[in-house]
Amino acid sequence: MAGRIRVLHPITRLIVGGAQENTLLTAQLLNPYDWAVDVVTGPQTGSEGSLIETAKAREIPLIIEPSLVREVNPIQDLRALFRLARLIRRGQYTIVHTHSSKAGIVGRWAAKIAGAPVIVHTVHGWGHHDHQHPLVRAYYILLEKLTLPITDKLIVVSPRNIEKGLADGIGKPDDYVVIRSGIEMDRFGHPQTPRAETRAAWGIPADAPVVGAVTRLSPQKGPLDFVRAAAEIGVACPSVWFLMVGDGPMRGEVERLARELGLAERLVLTGLRRDVPELMAAMDLFALSSLWEGLPRVLPQAMATGLPIVATAIDGSSEAIDEGVNGLLTPPGDPHALAQGVIRLLRDPALARRMGEAGRARAAEFDVRAMVAQIDGLYRALLAKKKIGDGQVDR
Numbered sequence: 040m041a042g043r044i045r046v047l048h049p050i051t052r053l054i055v056g057g058a059q060e061n062t063l064l065t066a067q068l069l070n071p072y073d074w075a076v077d078v079v080t081g082p083q084t085g086s087e088g089s090l091i092e093t094a095k096a097r098e099i100p101l102i103i104e105p106s107l108v109r110e111v112n113p114i115q116d117l118r119a120l121f122r123l124a125r126l127i128r129r130g131q132y133t134i135v136h137t138h139s140s141k142a143g144i145v146g147r148w149a150a151k152i153a154g155a156p157v158i159v160h161t162v163h164g165w166g167h168h169d170h171q172h173p174l175v176r177a178y179y180i181l182l183e184k185l186t187l188p189i190t191d192k193l194i195v196v197s198p199r200n201i202e203k204g205l206a207d208g209i210g211k212p213d214d215y216v217v218i219r220s221g222i223e224m225d226r227f228g229h230p231q232t233p234r235a236e237t238r239a240a241w242g243i244p245a246d247a248p249v250v251g252a253v254t255r256l257s258p259q260k261g262p263l264d265f266v267r268a269a270a271e272i273g274v275a276c277p278s279v280w281f282l283m284v285g286d287g288p289m290r291g292e293v294e295r296l297a298r299e300l301g302l303a304e305r306l307v308l309t310g311l312r313r314d315v316p317e318l319m320a321a322m323d324l325f326a327l328s329s330l331w332e333g334l335p336r337v338l339p340q341a342m343a344t345g346l347p348i349v350a351t352a353i354d355g356s357s358e359a360i361d362e363g364v365n366g367l368l369t370p371p372g373d374p375h376a377l378a379q380g381v382i383r384l385l386r387d388p389a390l391a392r393r394m395g396e397a398g399r400a401r402a403a404e405f406d407v408r409a410m411v412a413q414i415d416g417l418y419r420a421l422l423a424k425k426k427i428g429d430g431q432v433d434r
Contacts (some may be wrong), residue, residue, distance in 0.1 A: 043074060044418070046074050047076075047136070048065065048076065049123060050078065050079075050080050051142040052080060052081055053093075054085060055087050055255070055311060057333075057336035058163035059090050061138075061196075061220045061336070063078070063090060063094055063097065064221065064407050064410075065411060065414055069414070070415065074418070077132075078100065078102070079101075079102040079104050080107065080142075081107035081142075086286050086287050086288050087286060104119065104123065106122050120149050121149070123146055124153040132153075133157060134159065135155045138161050144182050144186055147186050147189055157422065158190050159193075160194070162195045163220070164333035165183075165207075166179045169331070187210050190214070193210065193215045195215055195333070197358045198358070218413045219334060219404070219410060220333070220405070221407030222339050222407055228316075228402075237317050241282070250272060250280075250324045250385075251281070251283070252282070253341075254284070255287040256286055258330070260287075261351070262289055262293050263289070263293065265281075265377070268381065270300035271375060272382055282322060283309065319344040322346055324381060324384055325344075325346040326349045327356070328351055334356075335350070338350060339402055345395040347392075348366030348394070349369065350369070351369055351371040365401060366398065
């Protein structure tokens with residue numbers, strides 16, 4: 040392949056989250072001699088935090104499109120459709136690779152209108168789920184079905200996403216490819232600040248067992264379930280502290296529930312942080328209470344840190360967690376089950392240690408370099424299939 044191929048990654052919002060980190064790492068690490076990669080995003084961020092400055096700091100070419108917003112708004116969405124189509128046409132992008140639900144639909148149709156030769160979408164977790172109103176869920180499924188025929192390939196981060204998509208009538212197996220969401224392996228398990236120093240900075244006793252979570256404080260992540268589980272854990276194991284890293288629209292609810300349950304003194308809420316590897320290294324056990332998502336990137340991060348995991352059995356979690364080997368899986372929406380899993384590991388340090396070691400041994404499967412290499416290979420295969428080469432595109 041001679042000459043650089045232009046690639047555009049539309050994503051609805053660059054908030055602090057797995058899909059967004061995945062997108063930026065892909066844009067940053069694809070070989071710049073082969074690919075000229077831009078990212079386009081809407082202007083919204085929110086209490087979850089923003090990665091816009093992170094993208095700029097990494098010198099990732101970034102375009103802010105004001106019409107691309109998260110909320111469903113027919114007039115605004117139509118405007119975004121045609122503005123993105125104009126951007127794609129003027130930028131002469133050969134590959135349009137979309138992320139997130141809104142940008143995934145609007146961006147793919149914009150690419151089709153603009154005549155982009157290759158259209159790819161990553162399902163970081165389906166936009167439809169069982170916690171929605173049935174009519175809303177059916178509407179999102181219909182949009183995916185209508186958009187699939189113009190999509191050259193759907194990337195999923197877990198085989199469970201394929202199973203769910205097929206069960207909802209979205210395409211056939213050949214429409215999908217699994218590419219796990221990668222993490223920066225050299226950052227996790229190698230903290231730049233000593234564990235005792237990190238704990239001291241947050242007022243956590245050096246010898247206290249610490250159960251932690253890195254999560255957005257939003258409904259999808261079930262943060263109140265974590266707090267309820269923490270209250271039960273605290274009764275069974277009075278010396279335990281809890282560390283929640285992240286922020287979001289439910290922070291006030293989390294703080295209120297913690298006070299009501301008598302956890303305020305032992306539950307540390309850090310807010311948004313950039314030193315997640317160091318904070319994970321200060322934990323003894325990782326717990327995840329999410330209700331739905333694809334493959335939570337925090338699980339491989341916890342594995343690379345050497346932490347045993349107790350997590351809800353959602354979509355891609357079973358990809359990272361081998362039940363009873365490197366962690367335990369519990370039903371989503373069941374704080375009692377989550378608490379019992381954590382209590383079991385706190386009371387059996389030898390088992391917890393074995394699980395942490397097993398997780399560390401598996402973590403290399405989720406290396407970001409493998410993810411980017413697979414995306415590179417997929418792009419090349421799709422270009423070859425369409426007989427696009429030497430940097431020239433027949434529109």
